[in-house]
Amino acid sequence: MKKSNILNITLFCSVALLALGAVLNPAQAGDAETYYKFYTYYHATWEIEEETEGKKKTYTGKCHGSGGGCNIYVDEKETSMWGFDPKTKQWTGVGQLDGGSRFVMAISRPPGPKFEPGMKFTFTGTIWHPDGKIHYVTATQTCVDADTTRSVMTGTDQDGKAIPKVIRTHKRKKSARR
Numbered sequence: 214m215k216k217s218n219i220l221n222i223t224l225f226c227s228v229a230l231l232a233l234g235a236v237l238n239p240a241q242a243g244d245a246e247t248y249y250k251f252y253t254y255y256h257a258t259w260e261i262e263e264e265t266e267g268k269k270k271t272y273t274g275k276c277h278g279s280g281g282g283c284n285i286y287v288d289e290k291e292t293s294m295w296g297f298d299p300k301t302k303q304w305t306g307v308g309q310l311d312g313g314s315r316f317v318m319a320i321s322r323p324p325g326p327k328f329e330p331g332m333k334f335t336f337t338g339t340i341w342h343p344d345g346k347i348h349y350v351t352a353t354q355t356c357v358d359a360d361t362t363r364s365v366m367t368g369t370d371q372d373g374k375a376i377p378k379v380i381r382t383h384k385r386k387k388s389a390r391r
Contacts, residue, residue, distance in 0.1 A: 252284055254328040256284070258273060258275045259385060260383070265378070284296070306319075306320075319338060332355070350366055362382070365379075
């Protein structure tokens with residue numbers, strides 16, 4: 214079986230397990246709604262400035278909510294869906310990256326009832342690449358203000374070798390709810 218088929222099956226199974234977990238292990242009343250309400254902060258059109266190994270690039274991304282209480286995010290490098298995982302009690306995302314890479318990530322529990330300047334979040338996850346390489350990543354995102362976040366992503370490959378650091382600043386262009 215081709216590696217790409219195995220990755221497709223793995224991604225499908227991950228999403229299916231998240232959905233099945235919600236049925237077999239329902240969340241505490243209000244958990245999913247609390248997380249969704251908190252993470253609606255991201256519902257907007259964003260200008261993203263990205264720096265990797267001294268090279269800067271600017272592009273636009275958009276996040277909106279779904280009727281099922283999930284966030285859907287799309288930019289030129291990523292398409293992903295984020296929602297509450299009742300088993301881990303985390304906001305979790307699965308996504309497709311440009312070039313065929315796939316990821317599963319989770320965000321630390323919200324540190325308060327709404328985004329506030331100085332608030333920090335930790336994203337952890339795994340990225341599977343079409344060439345068989347695997348990256349284990351951690352991103353620390355800081356809320357700069359009501360319309361700006363800054364993320365620093367670091368990680369290692371499957372051999373423990375450091376991967377290039379990625380710094381992203383997201384600036385809200387247009388809110389989907391304001």
